[in-house]
Amino acid sequence: MQIPSSLITLATKALAESMDFNLMTHVAKDIIDGYDVFKRTGFRESMVIPQRDAARQIVQDMAKSGMFFYFIALLIQMQTSGYKGRIYNVSHLKDIIKIISDECGYIYDIENKLFVENPSMRRTRNWGAFLEGRDYIVSFLRLDIVGNSQLVRKYPENLIHATYADLRKMVERAIDKRNGRIWNWEGDGGLVAFYFANKSLLATLSGMEIINELFVYNLLHCRLGEQVQVRVAVNTGLCEYTGDFEELMKNDSIKETVQIESKYTRPNSMTISNTVSSKLDASLLSGFEIVEVDARTKYYGYSINLEK
Amino acid sequence: MKIIIFSNTKNIEKSFAGLAKNKSNVLQISPAAELKKTIKKIPGGSIVYADLSSFRATEAPQALKLLAKLEGSSYGVIDPKGAVTDIGGLFHNGAADYLNAPLLKKGVALKRLEEIIKFKNIQAPDQKLKEFKKDYIPSGNDWKKILVGKEYTFCFMLIELDNKNDLKATGPEQFNRISSAFRQYVEGMVAPLHGKIWIWMDFGGLVLFPFDGKKCEAIETAFRIMLDRKLMSATIVQLDINLSYRIAIHIGNTVYKSKGETGTIISDSINSVFHLGQKYAEPGCFYMTDEAFLQTPAGMMNMFVPAGTYEGRNILRMRKLL
Numbered sequence: 058m059q060i061p062s063s064l065i066t067l068a069t070k071a072l073a074e075s076m077d078f079n080l081m082t083h084v085a086k087d088i089i090d091g092y093d094v095f096k097r098t099g100f101r102e103s104m105v106i107p108q109r110d111a112a113r114q115i116v117q118d119m120a121k122s123g124m125f126f127y128f129i130a131l132l133i134q135m136q137t138s139g140y141k142g143r144i145y146n147v148s149h150l151k152d153i154i155k156i157i158s159d160e161c162g163y164i165y166d167i168e169n170k171l172f173v174e175n176p177s178m179r180r181t182r183n184w185g186a187f188l189e190g191r192d193y194i195v196s197f198l199r200l201d202i203v204g205n206s207q208l209v210r211k212y213p214e215n216l217i218h219a220t221y222a223d224l225r226k227m228v229e230r231a232i233d234k235r236n237g238r239i240w241n242w243e244g245d246g247g248l249v250a251f252y253f254a255n256k257s258l259l260a261t262l263s264g265m266e267i268i269n270e271l272f273v274y275n276l277l278h279c280r281l282g283e284q285v286q287v288r289v290a291v292n293t294g295l296c297e298y299t300g301d302f303e304e305l306m307k308n309d310s311i312k313e314t315v316q317i318e319s320k321y322t323r324p325n326s327m328t329i330s331n332t333v334s335s336k337l338d339a340s341l342l343s344g345f346e347i348v349e350v351d352a353r354t355k356y357y358g359y360s361i362n363l364e365k
Numbered sequence: 366m367k368i369i370i371f372s373n374t375k376n377i378e379k380s381f382a383g384l385a386k387n388k389s390n391v392l393q394i395s396p397a398a399e400l401k402k403t404i405k406k407i408p409g410g411s412i413v414y415a416d417l418s419s420f421r422a423t424e425a426p427q428a429l430k431l432l433a434k435l436e437g438s439s440y441g442v443i444d445p446k447g448a449v450t451d452i453g454g455l456f457h458n459g460a461a462d463y464l465n466a467p468l469l470k471k472g473v474a475l476k477r478l479e480e481i482i483k484f485k486n487i488q489a490p491d492q493k494l495k496e497f498k499k500d501y502i503p504s505g506n507d508w509k510k511i512l513v514g515k516e517y518t519f520c521f522m523l524i525e526l527d528n529k530n531d532l533k534a535t536g537p538e539q540f541n542r543i544s545s546a547f548r549q550y551v552e553g554m555v556a557p558l559h560g561k562i563w564i565w566m567d568f569g570g571l572v573l574f575p576f577d578g579k580k581c582e583a584i585e586t587a588f589r590i591m592l593d594r595k596l597m598s599a600t601i602v603q604l605d606i607n608l609s610y611r612i613a614i615h616i617g618n619t620v621y622k623s624k625g626e627t628g629t630i631i632s633d634s635i636n637s638v639f640h641l642g643q644k645y646a647e648p649g650c651f652y653m654t655d656e657a658f659l660q661t662p663a664g665m666m667n668m669f670v671p672a673g674t675y676e677g678r679n680i681l682r683m684r685k686l687l
Contacts, residue, residue: 262596269592276664277585338605344595361592363668363684365396 058185060120064156068129071149072112075132078105084131084140085115088124126163126172127188129153134170166253173253182238184252187298196256196293196333197314198237198249198264200228203286203324205245212281220280224287227274231266235259241302246287248311250296257293257329257336264289264327265359271325272361289327290318293336317356321348326360366478367666369393369407371400371428372416372443380469387475391666397428404431406671407438410493410679412461412481416443433458439485445469461485494659502618503578507559511575516620520576520583520657521634522560523642524551524590525569527609527649532568539604544568546601547608554590558582564627569610571638576616581660584653587612588665591651591683613642614653616660637676645675651683 072081085092098114100106119128133154135145157163162178163185165171174185187193202208202224209217225242232239232249237259241248251260267289275284294310305311313330322328328348329337334357345357368384370377373396384390395403397419407413415432417425425448432440441462442455449455452463461481464473504510504517511517526532526547532540544567552562555572560583564571574583590597591612598608617634637654646652652672653661658681661669672682 258599262599265596266593269589269596272592273585273589276668277662338599340605340607341595341599343607362687364670364687365684 068116069113073109075147195296196251196260198260199290199314199318201246201288227270231263257333260291286324288322292330293332328356367391367411370414371397373419383474406673411438413440418446501578504575520574520581521615521638522572523613523638609649611646612651614657616656655679
């Protein structure tokens with residue numbers, strides 16, 4: 058993303074006023090491995106680079122390499138939680154954060170210590186925060202339409218399209234309010250990611266809402282002559298982020314989520330893994346049924362059961 | 366009309382599929398063993414069929430005795446094995462219909478139902494609705510034409526938290542937080558249907574929905590609120606507790622007065638919905654009167670079971686969430 062020049066100028070000023078040459082180069086190297094300010098400025102190593110010139114070069118390079126927000130997030134941490142054991146007072150931080158919010162549409166997430174896009178202004182797949190090749194702990198919600206092939210064969214195309222569009226809207230309503238992002242959506246279901254706040258809880262609540270809403274949809278609004286059934290699975294795990302979906306699907310946590318959905322989930326129910334259930338309150342889990350996986354692992358299942 | 370079939374026979378519903386052509390007919394299949402337990406709660410105006418082949422030989426006469434005592438509804442006998450030797454005797458004991466194997470194979474058509482209605486002089490739901498509608502003064506789809514001091518028909522929804530003592534025990538601060546979060550949640554759910562919280566107390570309140578005499582979407586909303594109990598508890602309370610609440614819905618008339626000035630209203634409808642919700646309803650359940658049930662979307666009718674009569678009205682309850 059293009060960083061406004063006013064922001065570059067202010068960040069340069071903040072850097073130059075708040076730390077010496079050595080510290081700012083350390084910080085830059087923390088963000089860009091092997092960063093060499095001498096090479097970048099053209100100064101010989103035997104020479105002293107004026108503090109403001111070094112600051113300008115570092116800030117511009119951060120902007121060019123797409124690491125500007127990470128760099129500012131690190132400055133915020135230097136002032137709040139410290140850097141290598143010491144707290145640094147960084148000038149103009151409040152103004153920088155305000156410009157980032159007003160002009161770029163990004164807000165600072167204290168919990169994850171990074172800038173993310175303001176969901177009311179923009180919604181991209183990685184919240185504008187994930188970097189290619191980096192690891193993140195993510196909660197996944199996988200949804201699959203049961204018997205998709207039979208439905209597609211049985212009903213006219215327009216009816217299937219309209220029904221699946223209804224389902225997608227249902228999913229979007231459930232996940233948008235919980236800051237989830239659809240990472241993949243195919244004809245017969247999709248994969249949703251959650252990263253912020255209590256992501257395991259948010260993914261679980263989204264899954265519950267989808268199951269509940271689908272129940273009412275099947276009673277009153279379904280366009281087909283039969284119920285639309287889904288299987289939902291929720292799992293939390295480590296994920297190396299990539300924009301390439303085929304690569305992403307090779308990730309172990311995602312593969313595990315798919316397996317939970319296909320192997321341990323009944324139609325019109327949701328199964329959550331133990332990495333998810335461990336983050337939930339006992340009261341929420343109380344109505345879930347236990348799904349025995351093996352002697353050491355148990356999942357939990359959610360579905361709507363009404364008296365006969 | 367509600368047609369309740371007590372049978373364990375596989376695919377018995379196929380014999381009655383023709384009745385579903387009229388959307389106001391609701392078919393409910395229950396296990397034969399349920400007959401004894403639920404017969405007293407069957408809403409008036411229903412037709413009850415008992416499949417004798419699903420009862421043991423010793424139980425069948427008892428089932429027929431129970432059916433003969435049925436008040437306000439009619440009954441028919443399903444006899445696929447031809448076990449009844451005195452068919453005329455069934456009619457002398459009040460039966461309205463008899464279905465043997467060939468008739469079951471042929472299927473029960475709407476015309477047969479009409480003949481039963483005529484024969485037994487039953488008040489069909491359509492007739493019942495017509496009678497209710499005589500007293501309706503529709504208030505419309507929204508609040509634009511509703512004037513203070515005038516009488517209208519509304520849909521009333523009473524919603525109230527259970528476990529009052531447990532909630533109070535969390536302390537005044539925590540309790541106020543729960544109460545106001547609950548109120549906010551209810552407001553958010555009813556606002557899209559122009560529902561207004563009319564009276565609010567510590568644990569819940571009365572919501573008023575304008576009613577145009579044609580449909581009542583508040584029932585779908587109340588159904589969702591019941592389904593979402595756990596979801597709502599985890600979202601709004603943020604304490605490790607599950608909220609429990611009851612809902613009562615009724616459609617009836619009242620003079621409309623502004624919020625806060627409702628103390629002097631004398632209304633049978635308001636009394637009824639308060640009594641139903643606060644005195645008759647079990648915790649965690651959703652009840653409604655016959656007047657409201659007749660406005661329930663057809664696809665949802667099977668989600669409700671008869672729950673007896675109260676203050677002269679047939680009551681229905683949403684099936685409990687297990």
